[in-house]
Amino acid sequence: MNFATKKHDYESSIFSGLTAAAAWLIVAILAVILANITWYGLPGLSWNFIAGSTEKDMFNPDHASVMPMIFGTAALVILMTVMVVPVGVITAIYLTEYAHSSSPMTRFIRGAVNNLAGVPAIVFGLFGLGFFISFVGGGIDELFYGATAEPVWGKPAIIWAALTLATLTLPVVIVATEESLKAIPPGLREASLALGATKLETVVKIVLPQALPGILTGSILAVSRGAGEVAPILFTGAAYYMAHLPSKLTDQFMELGYHVFILSTQSPNIEQTRPILYATVLVLLLLTFALNVVAIAIRMRIRKKLRSLH
Amino acid sequence: MSAITNPLIETRDLRLFYGSTLALKGINVDIPERQVTAFIGPSGCGKSTLLRCYNRMNDLIDNVRIEGSIKIAGQDINSKDVDVIELRKQVGMVFQKSNPFPKTIYENVAYAPRLHGTKNKADLDAIVEESLRGAALWDEVKDRLGSSSLGLSGGQQQRLCIARAIAIKPQILLMDEPASALDPIATARIEELVRELKKEYTIVIVTHNMQQATRISDYTAFFYIGEMVEFNTTKRIFTNPAKQQTEDYVTGRFG
Amino acid sequence: MSAPLNNKRTQGWMGLKRGHRARPLEWVAEKLIFLVSLSAIITTLLIFVFITRESLPILFGQMDSSHQTLVIPVADMSKYSDKELSKYLDMPETDFKAMDAETRQLMMEVKAEATEERPSDKDAGINTASWRYLLMPHQWTGYDKSSYIWQPVSEIHKYNIVPLLVGSLKTTLVAMLFAVPLALGAAIYVSQLASNAAREWIKPIIEMLSGIPSVVMGFFALLVMATVLQDVFGYASRLNALVAGIALGFAIIPVVFTIAEDALTSVPRAFSQAALALGASRWKATWQIVLPAALPGVLAAVILGFGRAIGETMIVLMASGNASIMSFSPTDSTRTITATIAAELAETVFGSHHYRLLFMIGLLLFIVSFFSNLAGELIVHRLKKKLEGRA
Numbered sequence: 025m026n027f028a029t030k031k032h033d034y035e036s037s038i039f040s041g042l043t044a045a046a047a048w049l050i051v052a053i054l055a056v057i058l059a060n061i062t063w064y065g066l067p068g069l070s071w072n073f074i075a076g077s078t079e080k081d082m083f084n085p086d087h088a089s090v091m092p093m094i095f096g097t098a099a100l101v102i103l104m105t106v107m108v109v110p111v112g113v114i115t116a117i118y119l120t121e122y123a124h125s126s127s128p129m130t131r132f133i134r135g136a137v138n139n140l141a142g143v144p145a146i147v148f149g150l151f152g153l154g155f156f157i158s159f160v161g162g163g164i165d166e167l168f169y170g171a172t173a174e175p176v177w178g179k180p181a182i183i184w185a186a187l188t189l190a191t192l193t194l195p196v197v198i199v200a201t202e203e204s205l206k207a208i209p210p211g212l213r214e215a216s217l218a219l220g221a222t223k224l225e226t227v228v229k230i231v232l233p234q235a236l237p238g239i240l241t242g243s244i245l246a247v248s249r250g251a252g253e254v255a256p257i258l259f260t261g262a263a264y265y266m267a268h269l270p271s272k273l274t275d276q277f278m279e280l281g282y283h284v285f286i287l288s289t290q291s292p293n294i295e296q297t298r299p300i301l302y303a304t305v306l307v308l309l310l311l312t313f314a315l316n317v318v319a320i321a322i323r324m325r326i327r328k329k330l331r332s333l334h
Numbered sequence: 335m336s337a338i339t340n341p342l343i344e345t346r347d348l349r350l351f352y353g354s355t356l357a358l359k360g361i362n363v364d365i366p367e368r369q370v371t372a373f374i375g376p377s378g379c380g381k382s383t384l385l386r387c388y389n390r391m392n393d394l395i396d397n398v399r400i401e402g403s404i405k406i407a408g409q410d411i412n413s414k415d416v417d418v419i420e421l422r423k424q425v426g427m428v429f430q431k432s433n434p435f436p437k438t439i440y441e442n443v444a445y446a447p448r449l450h451g452t453k454n455k456a457d458l459d460a461i462v463e464e465s466l467r468g469a470a471l472w473d474e475v476k477d478r479l480g481s482s483s484l485g486l487s488g489g490q491q492q493r494l495c496i497a498r499a500i501a502i503k504p505q506i507l508l509m510d511e512p513a514s515a516l517d518p519i520a521t522a523r524i525e526e527l528v529r530e531l532k533k534e535y536t537i538v539i540v541t542h543n544m545q546q547a548t549r550i551s552d553y554t555a556f557f558y559i560g561e562m563v564e565f566n567t568t569k570r571i572f573t574n575p576a577k578q579q580t581e582d583y584v585t586g587r588f589g
Numbered sequence: 590m591s592a593p594l595n596n597k598r599t600q601g602w603m604g605l606k607r608g609h610r611a612r613p614l615e616w617v618a619e620k621l622i623f624l625v626s627l628s629a630i631i632t633t634l635l636i637f638v639f640i641t642r643e644s645l646p647i648l649f650g651q652m653d654s655s656h657q658t659l660v661i662p663v664a665d666m667s668k669y670s671d672k673e674l675s676k677y678l679d680m681p682e683t684d685f686k687a688m689d690a691e692t693r694q695l696m697m698e699v700k701a702e703a704t705e706e707r708p709s710d711k712d713a714g715i716n717t718a719s720w721r722y723l724l725m726p727h728q729w730t731g732y733d734k735s736s737y738i739w740q741p742v743s744e745i746h747k748y749n750i751v752p753l754l755v756g757s758l759k760t761t762l763v764a765m766l767f768a769v770p771l772a773l774g775a776a777i778y779v780s781q782l783a784s785n786a787a788r789e790w791i792k793p794i795i796e797m798l799s800g801i802p803s804v805v806m807g808f809f810a811l812l813v814m815a816t817v818l819q820d821v822f823g824y825a826s827r828l829n830a831l832v833a834g835i836a837l838g839f840a841i842i843p844v845v846f847t848i849a850e851d852a853l854t855s856v857p858r859a860f861s862q863a864a865l866a867l868g869a870s871r872w873k874a875t876w877q878i879v880l881p882a883a884l885p886g887v888l889a890a891v892i893l894g895f896g897r898a899i900g901e902t903m904i905v906l907m908a909s910g911n912a913s914i915m916s917f918s919p920t921d922s923t924r925t926i927t928a929t930i931a932a933e934l935a936e937t938v939f940g941s942h943h944y945r946l947l948f949m950i951g952l953l954l955f956i957v958s959f960f961s962n963l964a965g966e967l968i969v970h971r972l973k974k975k976l977e978g979r980a
Contacts, residue, residue: 144900
């Protein structure tokens with residue numbers, strides 16, 4: 025038997041090389057995008073830019089500020105989170121702790137969650153318009169103000185935009201929470217029940233505290249998503265220019281992502297606007313991308329910790 | 335079957351179905367009070383399943399159906415008007431794989447008493463100490479009650495689980511192979527503990543270790559593929575069993 | 590040992606018989622939790638219902654966008670029923686009924702004036718919102734041949750949706766051609782060939798691409814990529830399906846990568862190890878054993894990538910040029926369904942045929958993404974079952 029002659033495996037080398045190149049190319053693309061935005065955006069980040077107030081001439085580098093957009097985005101996202109996290113967490117709790125895994129209702133709910141996750145963002149925008157603004161808002165107006173009066177609730181507003189985003193990010197919260205609930209060993213639940221605790225007590229005292237990091241991850245991912253999606257808020261509340269910050273639920277608002285869109289496509293002089301545009305994109309990216317990275321980092325830490333526990 | 339006067343648990347014609355599979359095929363056994371009864375038999379014969387019937391932990395599994403009756407202190411525990419929460423307060427369980435809550439040692443033991451109404455700190459302190467003493471763990475942890483339970487060794491964690499279970503003073507303590515995951519020294523301590531505990535609690539212990547059964551139990555029931563083959567005092571089962579099958583098992587002809 | 594505090598040393602039991610009715614709080618909590626978790630189903634249903642609601646009139650051919658040739662003089666108003674008048678005025682009957690007599694008269698006068706001014710175009714009387722004109726080509730005034738035109742904002746409203754369908758499919762195709770080889774190649778590398786150390790950080794980095802909002806991707810395509818690509822390829826239109834398609838491809842790489850990588854990693858190591866032990870090279874083991882085993886999951890990844898790409902809005906809105914012309918060339922400026930909805934909805938009159946048509950193509954989008962999602966899910970589900978059965 026002769027094992028000595030080693031023929032070089034060209035096939036595998038080329039194969040490995042190509043696939044590795046694909047992976048590296050993707051990483052390179054990401055790096056290029058981030059580098060480009062940071063390079064051109066950083067110089068524009070002055071204090072005035074971040075904290076000043078914006079005037080109507082928002083395309084002029086001397087007058088522009090993203091403060092109203094940051095405020096609007098923050099207000100939008102906070103409203104959204106307050107609504108989506110409880111609903112998402114409770115749904116995940118039902119699916120993991122209470123539902124019988126084989127029942128048709130459970131599969132129906134899971135199917136709906138998966139379907140929601142794939143619905144295009146613009147369709148959510150249509151939903152926001154057709155349901156929240158026309159039906160709910162219009163209905164409230166009819167009830168309280170009469171059919172022909174000036175619309176108060178039945179027009180684009182931060183509350184409707186927040187609700188629209190909440191429906192969009194619902195699957196994100198549900199999936200992340202379910203993942204963290206499933207990672208809790210069943211032995212803990214059994215121990216609690218064997219001591220005479222009810223299911224509700226077990227969920228509240230034993231399961232939820234353990235699931236908190238996962239719920240946090242899900243919330244952060246939802247926030248990152250909500251801050252970045254523009255299509256759903258195009259006709260549900262985002263405004264080109266507002267002279268004052270949103271103070272009521274029925275107000276419209278300026279928003280970071282929407283502003284990037286406006287600056288990119290409506291600027292009378294793109295060369296003049298370029299620096300502000302880049303700076304705005306950088307701020308948006310810092311917000312969403314950084315949040316995303318933080319969430320994924322938390323998730324990886326949790327997974328590592330759990331692996332050592334089992 | 336040797337006649338037990340005033341049995342605490344009476345099992346009559348118990349049949350248990352997993353879906354359409356018959357896992358327990360008509361069990362009849364009486365568990366005496368304040369004694370240690372061991373359930374022995376090869377893996378998969380249904381002893382753990384039967385044990386879990388006594389505190390209705392099988393309710394947690396979909397597709398399980400029960401026929402026949404289990405009476406504890408004369409009451410049918412499967413009847414519709416039984417509060418299963420109350421049942422589990424009176425029938426405690428220690429699991430094969432120790433499962434302390436990821437909380438402090440104190441919190442683990444205080445969990446059940448707190449749940450069932452004890453709020454006063456002084457009362458809880460007393461219960462925690464008493465339970466930890468009862469589980470022969472007090473001396474080792476008394477200075478670090480506030481530390482995480484996950485920092486304890488495997489044997490200590492299991493004793494913590496025992497302390498947690500006896501904190502609410504159940505009438506019956508069900509132990510499902512409590513020492514199978516432990517080293518010989520830890521196992522010996524658990525066995526010693528069981529001998530102490532039987533003074534106050536009725537204990538039913540599932541074990542695949544026959545020598546353990548001889549060391550700690552007063553009565554033994556031998557199970558084989560879903561049926562209870564023989565029940566008698568431990569001495570008789572191991573020295574002069576009535577059934578051939580029992581003799582084959584205890585002498586190691588099959589395992 | 591001091592006297593135990595919850596001493597149940599007594600013979601007999603107290604309180605065992607309370608039954609499941611003893612804990613109403615539990616029961617209520619459980620029902621509430623169930624109701625809240627219906628939210629996902631309810632939401633999906635509401636989306637479907639309300640989008641369909643706005644598009645129904647178009648779907649059933651009940652909208653008429655033609656310019657009236659009939660004029661109903663204000664004086665003759667009383668000769669017609671409410672239903673006929675509301676149809677004449679092109680508004681829902683309920684709205685018409687809600688108006689008072691003065692307003693009605695005003696509306697009739699406005700309509701009479703508008704009808705007087707109607708265009709003299711030969712096509713003025715055509716109901717362009719009917720299915721024939723939505724889908725089939727027509728020779729409009731000013732065009733030398735029968736063509737597919739989407740041009741809602743003109744005197745004669747041209748509502749042919751075919752250019753939009755072609756635009757969406759074209760851009761998505763470019764995106765898939767760009768993204769799928771890259772994502773699959775990377776997935777194969779990360780799951781089969783990379784060292785453990787490399788896998789630890791390449792995988793999260795690629796998945797990080799999904800953290801870039803699509804509006805940022807669109808911005809990057811518009812400002813940077815469009816210029817670069819035009820310099821490289823030298824075509825006429827700076828913003829077109831190619832630019833948008835490539836940027837769209839970037840955006841769907843994480844989706845395709847994650848699912849494909851999952852599928853490949855789920856193939857038991859035992860398979861490739863058996864192949865290697867039999868003397869196969871790494872390449873052969875992966876290509877002939879692992880990939881076929883992971884094929885359903887890889888297929889699902891591609892389908893889900895397609896669904897994501899066809900539904901994407903901001904990138905195409907900003908980078909595809911938005912010219913709603915009918916063309917199969919990727920270097921022509923193009924308009925997709927999503928960009929159309931995004932760009933035009935704000936300008937429409939609530940309840941008008943344009944408005945309803947936009948909702949209708951939105952419904953189309955919803956249905957397409959629903960089915961592509963369903964297909965992907967079913968394949969992944971079957972894949973999981975198969976592997977579990979084996980493992």
